[in-house]
Amino acid sequence: MTMNDESRQDALDTSGRRLDQIRLTGITALGYHGVFEHERRDGQTFVADVVVHLDTRRAAARDDLAHTLNYGELAEQVAAVLSGEPVDLIETVAERIAATVLASGVVQAVDVAVHKPNAPIQVPFGDVVVAIHRDRSKLPAAEPYVARPVAEPEPSSRPVPTSTATFPVTPAPGAPVVASGAWSDAVAPAPGGFSQGPDGPSTELEPVPAGEALVVGEVVTDVLDVEPDGPVEVVLALGANLGPAQDTLRDAVTDLARTPGIEVRDVSALARTSAVGGPEQSDYLNAVVLAQTTLAPRALLRATQAIEQAHGRERHERWGPRTLDIDIVLYGSVLAVTDDLELPHPRAHERAFVLQPWAQVDPDAVLPGLGGGPVGALAATAPDRDGVRWLALDWLTTAIPAVSGDTGAVPAGPGAEAQDT
Ligand SMILES: Nc1ncnc2c1ncn2[C@@H]1O[C@H](COP(=O)(O)OP(=O)(O)OP(=O)(O)O)[C@@H](O)[C@H]1O
Numbered sequence: 455m456t457m458n459d460e461s462r463q464d465a466l467d468t469s470g471r472r473l474d475q476i477r478l479t480g481i482t483a484l485g486y487h488g489v490f491e492h493e494r495r496d497g498q499t500f501v502a503d504v505v506v507h508l509d510t511r512r513a514a515a516r517d518d519l520a521h522t523l524n525y526g527e528l529a530e531q532v533a534a535v536l537s538g539e540p541v542d543l544i545e546t547v548a549e550r551i552a553a554t555v556l557a558s559g560v561v562q563a564v565d566v567a568v569h570k571p572n573a574p575i576q577v578p579f580g581d582v583v584v585a586i587h588r589d590r591s592k593l594p595a596a597e598p599y600v601a602r603p604v605a606e607p608e609p610s611s612r613p614v615p616t617s618t619a620t621f622p623v624t625p626a627p628g629a630p631v632v633a634s635g636a637w638s639d640a641v642a643p644a645p646g647g648f649s650q651g652p653d654g655p656s657t658e659l660e661p662v663p664a665g666e667a668l669v670v671g672e673v674v675t676d677v678l679d680v681e682p683d684g685p686v687e688v689v690l691a692l693g694a695n696l697g698p699a700q701d702t703l704r705d706a707v708t709d710l711a712r713t714p715g716i717e718v719r720d721v722s723a724l725a726r727t728s729a730v731g732g733p734e735q736s737d738y739l740n741a742v743v744l745a746q747t748t749l750a751p752r753a754l755l756r757a758t759q760a761i762e763q764a765h766g767r768e769r770h771e772r773w774g775p776r777t778l779d780i781d782i783v784l785y786g787s788v789l790a791v792t793d794d795l796e797l798p799h800p801r802a803h804e805r806a807f808v809l810q811p812w813a814q815v816d817p818d819a820v821l822p823g824l825g826g827g828p829v830g831a832l833a834a835t836a837p838d839r840d841g842v843r844w845l846a847l848d849w850l851t852t853a854i855p856a857v858s859g860d861t862g863a864v865p866a867g868p869g870a871e872a873q874d875t
């Protein structure tokens with residue numbers, strides 16, 4: 455009894471290449487899901503197949519479980535959902551499994567099929583299956599499942615499921631604990647979820663005082679894949695100058711807020727800015743989002759890139775026009791330089807189109823690292839400061855007249871459409 459071919463989908467990475475897969479089929483458990491009273495009372499067999507889409511190269515190159523998903527833990531988590539808190543629909547069971555699997559930062563997409571071979575159907579049938587595909591742009595309609603041991607036997611006569619869950623739960627995967635001090639603003643870890651290895655990669659790390667370079671070279675790549683042990687403050691810079699830019703940025707804020715592991719705390723005013731660098735192109739709309747995340751830095755990058763992709767981002771030339779750009783300006787106090795991720799963003803300190811909206815939403819903000827300092831002061835001296843034409847405060851709820859029906863292609867003259875703050 456396995457997931458049939460038509461329900462299995464290829465998932466692509468951000469460059470459009472097919473991801474690798476871990477397939478686990480026929481996970482079987484006694485569960486109590488169903489609409490009918492006898493299903494809730496007597497229970498029946500449920501079976502799940504899971505295909506996890508991820509990049510397995512790093513794990514293979516190092517022959518290290520810490521860089522992939524432990525299929526033993528995967529099986530246990532899926533079985534815990536099957537035998538856990540009863541719900542009416544196998545659709546809900548499938549969403550819970552998908553949410554739980556996607557809570558691991560290494561996973562980019564997941565296919566889940568939930569079978570109910572003994573379903574109360576009054577005609578002869580072979581099987582009934584709900585099959586879903588979820589990724590970071592089509593997120594599961596459920597929270598990750600957090601199973602916890604039952605403290606005392608339930609007084610009811612019905613058999614006690616092997617585990618129970620509390621919903622909703624904090625969508626933070628129980629991660630390998632990063633050496634304390636490596637991530638700022640961390641609070642208590644959430645239970646449950648996957649670890650990415652037997653002990654977690656963090657055991658190799660020393661605590662790093664905030665404001666110092668975290669680690670150089672090889673180990674940095676590991677640290678950037680490690681989930682923090684609690685929410686971390688992050689600053690994201692959004693920009694767009696192709697298509698309906700204001701709508702895209704507004705949708706992107708919604709997408710960020712809906713991403714498990716990201717909590718949007720504040721959104722800046724919207725800035726209209728002349729393009730910096732690249733070919734001649736139309737003005738940008740820029741904004742800054744203050745958020746907290748329980749995602750590892752690289753998982754956060756994947757999430758922001760997935761949102762860029764979902765809004766039609768294409769990469770043709772450096773600093774070319776774009777439907778949506780989301781840069782990670784800051785991730786707690788982490789300083790890191792790797793091939794795919796630099797923290798803080800290496801050009802944030804010299805970009806008024808980032809600094810001005812950031813200073814507007816957080817006047818006391820300070821950018822750490824090389825070239826850093828108080829954000830307001832950096833904004834006042836940034837080379838492109840004269841290119842910030844105006845800031846609109848209420849852009850999330852109101853169509854800005856100068857922007858609506860305008861893809862950003864209208865060259866704004868000095869003081870044009872000013873809504874200065
Ligand atoms: N802090 C960061 N935030 C986002 N992307 C980053 C960061 N550090 C490094 N990168 C890498 O930069 C790559 C190029 O990103 P992107 O195409 O959005 O650049 P850009 O927006 O054109 O230029 P810029 O980086 O100057 O803003 C990404 O694939 C990502 O791996």
Ligand SMILES: Nc1nc2c(c(=O)[nH]1)N=C(CO)CN2
Pocket residue numbers: 692693694727728729730731732738740773779807
């Ligand atoms: N005004 C403006 N200029 C840019 C922007 C941007 O968001 N706004 N983004 C760039 C690459 O990220 C390059 N240039």
